[in-house]
Amino acid sequence: MKVRRAYKTELKPNGFQRELLTRHCCAARFAYNWGLARKAACYKPSGRSLTAVDFHRELCALKKTDFPWLYEVSKCAPQEALRDLDRAFANFFRRVKLKAEGKPQGKVGFPRFKSKRKGLGSFRLTGSIRSEAGRIKLPRLGWISLKEKGYLPGSGESIHILSATVSERAGRWFVSLQVEEEMPEPERPCGPAVGIDLGLQTLAACSYGDGSYVHYENPRALERAQRKLRGLQRKLRRQEKGSNRRGVTRLKIARSHMRVSCIRQNAIHQATSQIVAKAKPSSQRPYLVGIEDLNVSGMMRSHRLARSVADASMREFRRQMSYKCVWHGIELVVLPRFEPTSKPCSVCGWSKADLSLADRTFRCEACGHEADRDDNAADNIRALAVSSTERINGRGGDARPAGNSGRTPAKRQSEEMACLS
8 A cells, every 4th residue: 555654854964054954944934924925915905815826926927036046945945835825724714614614623723924033944845856875865955964874765666755844943954755655555453452541640541451451651741841941941031132142042942842842752652653563463463442532622721731731742642543553454443522431430331420630540339340540441442442333233323222321332252253253
């Protein structure tokens, strides 16, 4: 099967190449802001919105007279920035339509101008892109050394490089290659189903159905970096605006936030890769993974939990599980948002209505079952995910009775038999 994936690594440019990269970022940011202003100016009198192709033709005509410095950079940088602007407006109108239909998905978000105060940004290149062991060749930039050798794939029969996105963050330059590669069809796994309960204290609690549980700890990178960040912010507040020392302090703050992001990403990548067990044989990989559809934006409204919820990055965990399950032939079942998972007992189904966040141990008053709160929720998620695949009858309808409370019976046959059927 053909899949699209990205390979990202850090560049090692010299002084001249850093200047060229900065020029490309500035050209992309200028084209985006220029297109946004022109789009608003053209829409007001006529009510017609121009496309990225129209703006690119107009910008090319103005190069000789108004913007001759654009000849110093690749034509792809402003062209792809205008395409990004079209995509931003398409997302804006899509959210407006959903809000009018009563199905809002986050903020509407009208496209805004980009500022260099938040960083140089990024630019995307297409065309002739080559990658070797320790370097990469980009249009109008030439060969640039890489800090990591042998990671980026080279062009071949099974891999086709589509584009390269160069970005700057905290004074460091990165390149991300989007490739289309041929992957072998994944062998159907026959391991036990897994239920995943995401949380704040424990990043993910996994239940395998046989009484075995695996917990992946939350690194709490942002919480651990708070003391250092507070000191840097106080130091920044006392320094004069526009001074060199203030610029150095801002760079230190950006590097601290980047370190927090890298620690979080690494923990989530390790957890999701171990859950799908990509390095194990098909008999040990799960055939089904169940996960909740959490209302993360609603949880962020709580001032006491907002920072911890953002630090856990639950949405990123689900995103990685989505594509990794597809790559390895695993079925991913996302439970509805209001499906009960924490309060019911995983053994008898009795529900504890007064369960609070402070209760870390679940105690059933009906059958006496006692377990960790996260393990009990993971058991419920696993049972609901397994039974959800059996709710549909032969004609595509729900096989459960109309008066059912929502919980479905556990699967009678073993997972091994389900894989063979």
